Amino acid sequence: MLTGNEHIKRLTEATITKGREPHSIIITGERGQGRRTAAKYIAASMLCEKNNGRPCGVCKSCRMIRDGIHPDFMTAQPNENGNYPVEQIREIVSNAVVAPNEGRVKVYLIPELERSIITGEQVQNILLKLIEEPPDHVVMILTADSKEAFLQTILSRAIALSVVPCTKEECISYLGTLGKYEYDEIAGACDALGGNIGSCIEYLEKQSIFFAVQNARAISAALVSGDEYELLRVLNETDSKKGQLRETLRLLSEILRDGAVASYGGVLTSCSNKNARALSQRYGSGRCSKLYRCVSEHMTKLDRNCSKTLVINSLCAGLSVI
Ligand SMILES: [Zn+2]
Structure with missing residues (x-):
């Protein structure tokens, strides 16, 4: 098991x-x-x-x-x-x-x-x-x-x-043995979440994780293009449920972390290697680290039960000035 x-x-x-x-x-x-x-x-x-x-x-x-x-x-x-x-x-x-x-x-x-x-x-x-x-x-x-x-x-x-993450291959093979999902679904989950079996299962079972991945990709794309309106729009779209916003921010923080290490040839493990590389090119390692810290701080605010609207507005303002 x-x-x-x-x-x-x-x-x-x-x-x-x-x-x-x-x-x-x-x-x-x-x-x-x-x-x-x-x-x-x-x-x-x-x-x-x-x-x-x-x-x-x-x-x-x-x-x-x-x-x-x-x-x-x-x-x-x-x-x-x-x-x-x-x-x-x-x-x-x-x-x-x-x-x-x-x-x-x-x-x-x-x-x-x-x-x-x-x-x-x-x-x-x-x-x-x-x-x-x-x-x-x-x-x-x-x-x-x-x-x-x-x-x-x-x-x-x-x-x-x-615990160390499984390889994508181990993850795909394990999810296959469950006999519950199509190969394409499994490949999509592993593509987004790598060898993290628990997250892949959540992605396959729960719409909220699926949407959190889409949102994290959209927010990072908005950061790449510098589109503040799009940034605020996607953040606001993260549903009224706090859990989904929290998960979106966690996945986003991983993309930003990858953005910070991409230029050093670090291993990329987030749900969008493409956006991580683009962020790295646009912002450089130092600013990607700042963006990462900004998102992490706002995750902590959510954990401390701050209002979701306040967190979204403050995050948007924080990300825009970096
Ligand atoms: Zn036994």
């Missing part, structure tokens, strides 16, 4: 077969690249009844993890803004001392910590005691987009793993 990322599979197998499973694991990587799948893989490896370092995929425990019903694999649930309620984390800490229900260990997963902007630090402080002195049967897995989301005190006590 975990595509690519052999380094994670090898390390998991080695630690389990030597009986030296870590108690705290941090998994970093971009959204959609498989952080949660990697966490599930590790949990399944630790809880598999065959206990040989890899999930067998057929025992009761592996099947329960696949179906999301294993009583010893718990995933914390953030609120709609991505913040974890601190009461929930306190409950995890007090439950952790209780022995596992069925398996050798209890695995707790707290995913996407980078989105818990308001409570992220508090959450980690609450977990610190458990991470410093974990009961033998407790494994804590935290995920985020980068190590910057973690407190130093947590980082120093956890094993840090990072």
